Amino acid sequence: MSRRPVIRKAPRGTMQLLLLACSFALAGYAGVRLLADDWLGVALWFVGAALLHDLVLLPLYAAADRGLVRVFGAAGHRDRTMYVRVPAALSALLLLVWFPLIGGQVDRRYRMATGLSADGFLARWLLITAVLFAGSALLFLLRLRSRLHRSTKERPPVAH
Template sequence: MAMRRIPSALRPRRLPLGSPLQILLLVCSFAVAGYAGVQLLANDWFGVALWFVGAALLHDLVLLPLYSVADRAVIRGLGSAGRRTWTPYVRVPAVLSGLLLLVWFPLISGMVADHYRSGTGLSPDVFLGRWLLITAVLFGGSALLLLLRLRRATKLRPPADH
């Protein structure tokens, strides 16, 4: 009697599980995240939930359109298709600078200057200057890296025959 082969679409599929170490790490990360969530929500669950909803709405309704428009402006500003490879040299320092601004905004803007001074005894006046300096270094380093890569690319290109 000949055995019929079961079509591959009808065969039960194996679950794509990783190694036991990967599964253990995943379970541990879920346990730590669950513990952090329970601790976070224990005191003021409504405030935390309101913060998450507000952050999601702020991101989706305000920040996403803003940085999408800025990214389109960079792409259009760089012009031809050959220069579109330059966009990461603008995107990366802009994103890093934006993240620093987002994290340190209360101190950069001076909104919590008195609270910071009374809590640490240090002057909060340096944060704006340092953020601007870090932003300048990020964009300057990115421009330097772009120039080095363009220089290397022109050295590797054979001269055109006329």
């Protein structure tokens, strides 16, 4: 009769602690590499980005979201706001990340660094935004159809 060895698993908290320590080490390494060349420029960019977000962008998208909730809430369909929020948030994130290329502000630098043209970023962003909203609308219609189909199945038959 052979006995199988007992394999002890590490406690869940230990694995989380190890992953957290690794992520801090990676972030520290990236920070040291980033700040090695132009630490003042990076610090100014970071502070400027935080201020721009907190003082300009946050009030703008909070107001837009409040308006969206008010419109859908008045119609009695507040649960449908997610079909607009998600594609709008993803589109805004893409705009934020690629804004210099979408706005055509770094065409020369981009061409010199990559050898490629920066033309077409605006058209691609608009196309991706359209696909995101179309996909959200399609998902909404499929769920609405499923809900309508389910509600008609649950109805008792009409007696003649």
